[in-house]
Amino acid sequence: MLWRVRAYIYRHFAENSHPPSAEETARHLKLEVRATENIFTELNERHAIFLDPETGSIRMANPFSAVQTNYRVLSNGRTYYANCAWDMLGVPSALHSDATIQAICSETNEMVKLHIRHGQVSASDLRIHFPIPFSKWFEDLAYT
Amino acid sequence: MLIFQSEGLIDQWCKRNNQQRGEILSVAQVWQLSKLWYHNRLSEEFHGRSNDQAAAIFRQAGLTSSFWYV
Numbered sequence: 001m002l003w004r005v006r007a008y009i010y011r012h013f014a015e016n017s018h019p020p021s022a023e024e025t026a027r028h029l030k031l032e033v034r035a036t037e038n039i040f041t042e043l044n045e046r047h048a049i050f051l052d053p054e055t056g057s058i059r060m061a062n063p064f065s066a067v068q069t070n071y072r073v074l075s076n077g078r079t080y081y082a083n084c085a086w087d088m089l090g091v092p093s094a095l096h097s098d099a100t101i102q103a104i105c106s107e108t109n110e111m112v113k114l115h116i117r118h119g120q121v122s123a124s125d126l127r128i129h130f131p132i133p134f135s136k137w138f139e140d141l142a143y144t
Numbered sequence: 145m146l147i148f149q150s151e152g153l154i155d156q157w158c159k160r161n162n163q164q165r166g167e168i169l170s171v172a173q174v175w176q177l178s179k180l181w182y183h184n185r186l187s188e189e190f191h192g193r194s195n196d197q198a199a200a201i202f203r204q205a206g207l208t209s210s211f212w213y214v
Contacts, residue, residue, distance in 0.1 A: 007188040014186055048192055063182055071147075085147035089171070089178035094185040106146040107153040107160075114171060121175040128174045129146050129154045131166040133211045134202070 004029060005039045006048050009061050014095060017078045019049075019058035019066050063090030070106075075099035085128045092116040167211045177205040 012020040026036040044051040050060035065081040071088035073080040082088040092099035101114040115122040195214040202212040
């Protein structure tokens with residue numbers, strides 16, 4: 001059931017641009033809400049999703065973000081938000097779709113654009129900074 | 145991970161925010177990494193990945209410095 005819930009969360013994110021609540025998930029999969037919340041917690045502990053520590057709702061299911069960010073991805077007629085500059089490229093990869101990406105340069109605050117067409121990314125001089133070594137990514141996922 | 149219009153702006157950002165410079169990749173490199181990392185994320189068969197699998201993806205993407213050690 002753990003992985004059925006994970007799959008439902010991702011499908012819901014892809015089809016609606018936002019994650020399901022525990023109540024929606026429970027209703028869809030015919031589970032008790034409390035049991036679904038426990039599965040959300042277990043998925044969070046396995047880093048399969050990231051729950052908001054204050055509300056317990058889904059904040060991230062990488063590459064998707066439940067909150068608006070500087071990384072907007074337009075694809076399949078929907079607007080998605082990604083968690084970071086890597087994940088903005090992860091969204092069209094996960095969706096296997098073309099996309100237009102609108103992001104904000106972290107130093108100039110200017111908007112930059114990228115296009116994904118037929119599996120190729122548009123030519124660009126933009127650079128992406130990975131500040132933290134992989135081994136430390138999960139110490140503070142929101143910061144990473 | 146943050147995006148910048150040039151490498152010089154990354155240095156400027158690091159200095160201004162008192163942060164160490166990490167790894168800097170081109171968009172093309174990160175796109176290759178994204179395809180390897182996320183292509184099966186919506187699959188019901190995706191149950192996470194082991195450190196060995198993560199390391200293999202980094203190698204396949206040409207990311208071999210100690211920054212990418214798992």
